[in-house]
Amino acid sequence: MTANHSATPTAEKPDPDEPVRWLDAGEQRVWRSFLEASRLLFDALDRELQADAGMPHAYYEILVRLSETADRTMRMSELADSLSSSRSRLSHAVARLEERGWVRRQADPADRRGQWAILTDAGFAALVAAAPGHVGAVRRQLFDPLTPEDVAALGRISDAIRRAGTCDGPVTGSQL
Amino acid sequence: MTANHSATPTAEKPDPDEPVRWLDAGEQRVWRSFLEASRLLFDALDRELQADAGMPHAYYEILVRLSETADRTMRMSELADSLSSSRSRLSHAVARLEERGWVRRQADPADRRGQWAILTDAGFAALVAAAPGHVGAVRRQLFDPLTPEDVAALGRISDAIRRAGTCDGPVTGSQL
């Protein structure tokens, strides 16, 4: 579902001879502030989840996605795409979640390459237990410091970045 | 330099009995969009740097900081603070950078606990070689998709998040 349907033949790797368009002072400031803000935010969220729920944020997101489908079930690849995650990362993560009994895997009888990831009751319970603390942390670290206008702007900005970045993800499959 | 000088006795861990303020639909959308945008952005930058310069973004930032001081030298703790990095992370990273000959360490004769991290000529050269590609990636993935108003807003937003997050970083030292 992450295909590139744009009509323009976008050159992903730009001409290396083209002169570098360095960041001006303002861009520099914004970029560094954004870098630090992101690091503080994600580090804080990861620390909170790890301390209070014993899971990294990546695992939390997997549980959330699974919990939102009707049957708490998703194909591995679908799950990976919905998280903008590599298949490898997801495979490793689900293996750990399976060890904990929070997820189980089941082969698809129709397409025998495919695997279903299924959220167990224990996994759902872990998610329910983790959610309040996590949401609280998101609120404190992200939404409380921002005005409603900021939040709206952040939404627009994120959408723009996603639209730009969603085409050149990790290289997958053989494309010599 | 990351001390909390605020006069208000801010309760870092809020009352757990307080009802959870869940995210409304709009916040939910913004948060997920921001999460995905950040992941796409940082993954893309890391992949570009790793492929073109053989270093993760964290190492690039270390080299940048060192390159910006007059003598290309910084105390380990100062460097860690300036990167919002844990001392442990920095220690490991600088150890790797030292193996590559990009940084060297030298004990401070005045305070013999302290270590200076010094950017070598080879390290500076590696940075110079990496910079154009990296800046190009930042431009393509972040600044090109944004309007100037977006960029300004992102700066304000990041500053706000930093101000909120800068007080409760990783717990360091003994504070029973």
Place this chain on the structure above:
DNA sequence: CGGGAATGATTGAGGTCTCAACGAGCTTAC
């Protein structure tokens, strides 16, 4: 039908990061 390409998913090796524990040196106060 059969062979090559594409897809779904996993694996292992290696690298980075976290956490907790530690060691060594400085500082303070008695």
Place this chain on the structure above:
DNA sequence: GTAAGCTCGTTGAGACCTCAATCATTCCCG
């Protein structure tokens, strides 16, 4: 001067992620 308590920085174990290679299956097309 000396013991307690900082601060500076490192270390080791273990967790997570990346990359490349792999395997099994399915799709496509002549």
